[in-house]
Amino acid sequence: MSKNPLIVFEGIETSGKSTSLKKAIKYLKKNKIKYITLREPGGTNFSEKLRSLMLNKKSKLNYKTDLFLFMASRSENFDKILKENYKKKVILIDRFVDSTLAYQHYGLGLDKDLILKMNKFLLGNLKPNFTFLNVVNKRNLVKRLNLRKNINKYDNFNYNFYNKVQKGFLKIASKNKSKYLILDSNKDNLKIIENKLINKIENILK
Ligand code: TMP
Secondary structure, eight states, X not given: OOSSOEXXXXXXXXXXXXXXXXXXXXXHHHTTOOEEEEESSOOSHHHHHHHHHHHOTTOOOOHHHHHHHHHHHHHHHIIIXXXXXXXXXXXXXXXXXXXXXXXXXXXXXXXXXXXXXXXXXXXXXXXXXXXXXXXXXXXXHHHHHHHSOOOSGGGOOOHHHHHHHHHHHHHHHHTTXXXXXXXXXXXXXXXXXXXXXXXXXXXXXX
């Protein structure tokens, strides 16, 4: 696909997204492949500051304000990190443009076209080469949400919200199937998921 692809890890809370990202990093390190990794919201120092403001449990910022802050964080990442590394190193991102559509549009009902336009305005032709979408079923989601400490503002929603967000992610993936792999922790055990992930990464890096 590309020697230095931009690979994104998406999925709702408790879906196993972070575990997938860690496995990918382990693989790249083991094979001495140059990469950078960042998370959204977060990334540059400024974007990390925005992250702690907006995800703070006590934040009273409204969801439209949050949308602009997610975008501001992305804009700084584009300018200070992504632009100079795009196609030069493998880039792994923990959440990216699909999270904004899934959470802000499918979850919170904010305008889809506005979000698409803002992303285009910020990123121009920069696009993920591939996205791993981690999914979780209702039983596991409810169980895992109950076990989870509410660490941030976006951890506080109920099952219905996350269900809408996950359906949103699946809808986005279904429109561009060749660029997504769905990793389903309900169907497959961790080892099988890891194998699928690594096989796909090997394939992408060819
Ligand atoms: P996480 O980094 O622990 O996954 O948490 C980040 C939270 O931010 C998560 O609940 C999803 C949310 N988020 C959005 O709502 N919109 C976005 O565009 C991004 C990048 C994250």
